[in-house]
Amino acid sequence: MCGIVGFTGAAPAAPILLEGLRRLEYRGYDSAGVAVQHEGAIEMVKASGTVEHLAEMTSNGAALEGGCGIAHTRWATHGAPTDTNAHPHLSEDGRFAVVHNGIIENYAALRRELEGEGYSFASETDTEVVAHLLERYYDGDLRRAVMRTASRLEGSYVLGVLCACEPGRLFCVKEAGPLILGLGVDENYFASDVTALVGYTRNVIYLEDGEMAELTPESVTVYDRTGREIPKSVSHVVWDIEAAEKGGYEHFMMKEIMEQPRAVKSTIEPRIRSGRVELEGLDLTAEDFARFRRIVITACGSAYHAGMVGKYVIESLCRVPVEVDLASELRYRDPIVGEDTLLIVVSQSGETADTIAALRECKARGAYVLAIVNVVGSTIARLADCALYTHAGPEIAVATTKGYTTQLSALYLFAVWAAEKLGRIDEMRYNELVAELSALPARIQRAIDLNLHVKYLAGRWHAQRAMFFIGRNIDYAAALEGSLKLKEISYIHSEAYAAGELKHGTIALIDEGRLVVALCCQTALFEKMVGNIQEVKARGAKVLGLAPEGDRRIFAEADDVLFAPGGEPLFAAAPEIVPLQLFAYYVARENGCDIDKPRNLAKSVTVE
Numbered sequence: 001m002c003g004i005v006g007f008t009g010a011a012p013a014a015p016i017l018l019e020g021l022r023r024l025e026y027r028g029y030d031s032a033g034v035a036v037q038h039e040g041a042i043e044m045v046k047a048s049g050t051v052e053h054l055a056e057m058t059s060n061g062a063a064l065e066g067g068c069g070i071a072h073t074r075w076a077t078h079g080a081p082t083d084t085n086a087h088p089h090l091s092e093d094g095r096f097a098v099v100h101n102g103i104i105e106n107y108a109a110l111r112r113e114l115e116g117e118g119y120s121f122a123s124e125t126d127t128e129v130v131a132h133l134l135e136r137y138y139d140g141d142l143r144r145a146v147m148r149t150a151s152r153l154e155g156s157y158v159l160g161v162l163c164a165c166e167p168g169r170l171f172c173v174k175e176a177g178p179l180i181l182g183l184g185v186d187e188n189y190f191a192s193d194v195t196a197l198v199g200y201t202r203n204v205i206y207l208e209d210g211e212m213a214e215l216t217p218e219s220v221t222v223y224d225r226t227g228r229e230i231p232k233s234v235s236h237v238v239w240d241i242e243a244a245e246k247g248g249y250e251h252f253m254m255k256e257i258m259e260q261p262r263a264v265k266s267t268i269e270p271r272i273r274s275g276r277v278e279l280e281g282l283d284l285t286a287e288d289f290a291r292f293r294r295i296v297i298t299a300c301g302s303a304y305h306a307g308m309v310g311k312y313v314i315e316s317l318c319r320v321p322v323e324v325d326l327a328s329e330l331r332y333r334d335p336i337v338g339e340d341t342l343l344i345v346v347s348q349s350g351e352t353a354d355t356i357a358a359l360r361e362c363k364a365r366g367a368y369v370l371a372i373v374n375v376v377g378s379t380i381a382r383l384a385d386c387a388l389y390t391h392a393g394p395e396i397a398v399a400t401t402k403g404y405t406t407q408l409s410a411l412y413l414f415a416v417w418a419a420e421k422l423g424r425i426d427e428m429r430y431n432e433l434v435a436e437l438s439a440l441p442a443r444i445q446r447a448i449d450l451n452l453h454v455k456y457l458a459g460r461w462h463a464q465r466a467m468f469f470i471g472r473n474i475d476y477a478a479a480l481e482g483s484l485k486l487k488e489i490s491y492i493h494s495e496a497y498a499a500g501e502l503k504h505g506t507i508a509l510i511d512e513g514r515l516v517v518a519l520c521c522q523t524a525l526f527e528k529m530v531g532n533i534q535e536v537k538a539r540g541a542k543v544l545g546l547a548p549e550g551d552r553r554i555f556a557e558a559d560d561v562l563f564a565p566g567g568e569p570l571f572a573a574a575p576e577i578v579p580l581q582l583f584a585y586y587v588a589r590e591n592g593c594d595i596d597k598p599r600n601l602a603k604s605v606t607v608e
C-alpha cells in the first residue's frame with residue numbers, strides 16, 4: 001500500500017528519494033511523485049504509472065535540484081490513479097507539499113470548510129485538505145502548523161510535510177500506519193518501511209501513533225501530540241540490502257519460495273535448546289496458562305490460513321478450544337473475549353490495519369496478546385504483550401510464501417511448547433514432536449526437490465478458467481492457502497472446500513475437464529478423500545492429487561500427481577504448501593501475469 005520517503009542532507013534528494021520509492025514498489029501502487037525544495041520554492045513531478053516512469057521524467061532525479069524532499073507511491077483510495085491525484089499535493093500558494101498514507105475520514109467536511117473559505121482543490125483526494133490546512137495555519141512556525149493541522153484530522157494517516165520557506169527542514173506525523181526515521185551522518189530520512197532505508201542507514205527510530213518528528217540534516221527531534229519533546233531509542237536493523245534483492249531469480253516470489261528451508265530454520269532452530277522448545281519472551285507459567293479458557297487466533301489473508309492450521313494443531317496437542325477469526329470480522333462483532341482469552345495475532349508485516357484494530361479491541365477487553373510477526377518493531381509487535389518473531393527476512397513478493405510457512409512454524413512451536421506446559425503430552429511424544437520440528441526445514445527442502453515437474457503440470461493446466469482445491473482437516477486449511485496463491489497471482493478463479501462439503505452444493509460447479517486439486521496428506525483420512533475424488537471424477541473432473549511421498553495409492557486415483565515428503569501429519573501443511581506455491585507461480589508465469597505485483601493488490605494493507 002502507499003509508500004512514503006523523506007530525505008534531508010547535502011546530497012541531491014531526488015535520486016535518493018527515487019531509490020527509496022523503488023524499494024517500496026513491492027507494497028503495491030499505481031502512481032508516484034516527488035517534491036524537493038529549491039531556491040525557496042517547491043519543485044514537483046508526479047504521474048500515474050511506475051516509479052521507472054517517474055525516474056524517466058526526471059532524468060533519474062537529476063532534473064530536480066535540492067537536498068531536501070519527500071516522495072510517494074500511491075495506491076488509490078479516494079479518486080482514480082491519475083496524474084492529478086498522485087501525491088505530493090500542494091497548498092494553493094505552492095509553499096507546502098504533502099504526502100500521505102492512510103485515509104482521512106473527515107476529509108469531506110474539511111474540504112467543504114476550506115472551499116467555503118475560498119480554497120480551491122485540484123484533486124479528488126482526501127489528502128489535499130492537509131496541504132490547504134497547513135497553508136491556513138502557518139504563521140512562521142512550521143511545527144505549530146503541522147500540529148494544528150494534525151489535530152483537525154480524523155482517521156488513519158502518516159504524513160510527510162515539506163515547506164518552501166523552511167530550508168532543509170522536514171516534518172512527518174504518524175497516526176496509524178508505519179513510519180520509521182533513518183539516522184545518517186549529516187543526513188536524515190523517514191520512510192514507511194525499513195527496506196527504503198537499509199541502503200543508506202541501519203540506525204532507525206520507530207515512531208508510535210500520535211508522534212511527530214522534525215528532521216534537519218543534523219538533527220532528529222520527536223514530539224508527542226502536545227508538542228512535548230520525547231526521547232526515543234535507536235534500533236539497529238539487521239536486514240541488509242541483498243536480502244531485499246532478487247539474487248538472480250526472475251521473481252521475488254520464486255526467490256522467497258526457495259528461501260523457505262532457511263527461513264523456517266531461522267524460526268525454529270534458535271528456539272530449540274538441548275531438545276526443549278524455549279520461547280523467549282513468552283514467560284507464561286503453567287498456572288498463567290490455566291487461566292486461559294480459550295484461544296482466539298486472528299489475522300487476514302494467508303496469515304488467517306496459517307491460523308486455521310494452528311487451530312487444528314493446537315487443539316489436537318493442547319486440548320484447548322481455539323477459535324480462528326478474520327480480523328476484519330472480529331473487530332466489529334463485539335467478541336466474547338476477556339482475561340480468560342489468549343489472543344494470537346498473526347501477521348507478516350505487523351502493519352495490517354484490520355489485524356491491528358482486532359488486537360486493540362481484544363486487548364481492551366483484557367485478552368493477553370501473543371503476536372506471531374515477521375517485521376521487528378512493527379505496530380503489532382509493539383502492541384502485543386509478547387512477540388514471537390518469525391525471522392523470515394524481508395518478504396517482497398505480494399503473494400506470501402516464506403511468510404506463511406514461518407508463521408506455521410511459529411504456531412507449531414507454540415503448540416508443542418503449550419502442550420508440554422499444560423501436561424497434555426508425554427515425554428515420548430514431546431521428544432518426537434521436537435525432532436519433527438527440527439526436521440521441518442529439510443522436509444520443506446525435499447518438497448522443493450520433489451516437484452521439479454510442477455512447471456510441466458502448469459503448462460498442462462494453465463488455461464483452466466477455474467479450479468477447485470479440496471482437502472480434509474489440515475489439508476483443508478492448506479487448500480485455502482493453495483487456492484489463494486493461485487487466484488491472487490494468476491487471476492484464475494479458484495475456491496477451496498472442505499472435501500466433505502462438496503456434495504452440499506459446490507459439486508454442482510464441477511463440469512467436464514474441470515481441474516480439482518485434491519490434498520491427501522492427512523493419511524488417516526486418505527480413504528475419505530478417495531471417496532471425494534471419485535465423486536468429482538464421476539462428474540467429469542480431472543484430478544491433480546497431492547499425497548505424501550511414496551504413497552503410491554494416489555496414482556490409481558488422480559490424473560496427475562504432486563508429492564510432499566511424509567513425516568508428522570500435524571506439521572504437513574508446511575511441506576505440502578510448497579508444490580502448490582510452485583504450481584501457482586508457474587501457472588501465473590505461463591499466463592504472463594505480473595507475479596510479484598499482482599493487479600489491485602498491495603503487500604501491506606494498512607487501510608481498512
Ligand code: AGP
Pocket residue numbers: 300301302303304346347348349350351352355398399400401488603604605
Ligand atoms: C497473501 O499472499 C497476501 N499477501 C495477504 O493475504 C496477506 O497474507 C494478508 O494481507 C495479511 O498480511 P500480514 O501477514 O502482513 O498481516
